[in-house]
Each structure stands twice: as C-alpha cells, then as structure tokens.
Amino acid sequence: MPKHFQKLKRITSEYNISKDNKYMKKKLTYKTAKCLCGGVKIKITNKLRHIINCHCSQCMKTHGNYAAYTSCPEDNVTFISKKTLKWYKSSKIAKRGFCSKCGASMFYKRLKSKNISIAAGMFNNPTKLKTYSNIFTKDKMDFYQLDKSLPRFTKYSK
Numbered sequence: 001m002p003k004h005f006q007k008l009k010r011i012t013s014e015y016n017i018s019k020d021n022k023y024m025k026k027k028l029t030y031k032t033a034k035c036l037c038g039g040v041k042i043k044i045t046n047k048l049r050h051i052i053n054c055h056c057s058q059c060m061k062t063h064g065n066y067a068a069y070t071s072c073p074e075d076n077v078t079f080i081s082k083k084t085l086k087w088y089k090s091s092k093i094a095k096r097g098f099c100s101k102c103g104a105s106m107f108y109k110r111l112k113s114k115n116i117s118i119a120a121g122m123f124n125n126p127t128k129l130k131t132y133s134n135i136f137t138k139d140k141m142d143f144y145q146l147d148k149s150l151p152r153f154t155k156y157s158k
Helices: 003-014 055-065
Strands: 031-036 039-045 051-054 067-073 078-084 085-088 094-099 105-110 115-119 131-135
Touching: 039 067, 055 067, 055 094, 055 105, 067 105
Parallel strands: 051 131
Antiparallel strands: 031 039, 039 078, 051 067, 067 115, 085 094, 094 105, 105 115
C-alpha cells in the first residue's frame, strides 16, 4: 500500500471525514486566537481542521510567504473583539480578513462556503494541530523546500 494511502487510512481513523469538513479533529476543542495587537480576538468551539499550507500567489502577497491555515465552520467562531477587523475581497470567489491596526492577515473565506480558514499563527502553543498537506504548489516560491512526506496538490486538495 503506498505511503500516502497508509497515512490517509491513519488520518481517517483519527478524524471525522465529511464533504465540507474534511480532517476535523474528533475531540471537542475550545481555542482562542488573536492578532498581534489584540484588536481582533476570536473563540473557536468544537473542531479545527489540521493545517494546510497554501502556496498560491495571493497568500504569498498577503503573508509574505506561504500561509498555514486551519479551518472550521464559521458558526463555530465567536468574535470577542473585531474593532480592527477589515475584509478585502481578494477575488471573485473569496475574501480575506485582516487587522487594520497591526496588519495581521487572519482569515480566508470562500464566499459560498460555510467554513472559514484561520491563520494558524494566530493561536498560542500548544495548538495540537499538525500540517496535513500543501496546496497550490506550482505557485511555490524558489527560496524554500516542501516537506516531501506531505501530500502536494496543484489546486485545492480533494
């Protein structure tokens, strides 16, 4: 059995797999996240997806490097503070949320999705999240290498 299928089998036994919420942790979680200045603070209840690294050109421009995102249903996010949150429609299909004071790029939201992606760096350690895969790898910059043990996709992962 190929390595990536063995890994997927292990992941499916550890995580709930569904159409919209792939790779969500089974354990009930309660996490908080905030930007650098604290102007945007959130509380997440329930499940977080493990990390997917996005190497698309938009993430490169908004993060200065690839972006490491977790995700959850938007209904699981409660804003404790959003006084400095601004949204930028970055394409016809998505918008990005950032702090207008410190500049932290915090969210990626596909317009027709019920999920919201949250930049993993907004959480404090320990996150107990693991990097699962890399997406938009054909847009990757030349100054870093990808982890060869992780699945790679040229678009969104399946």
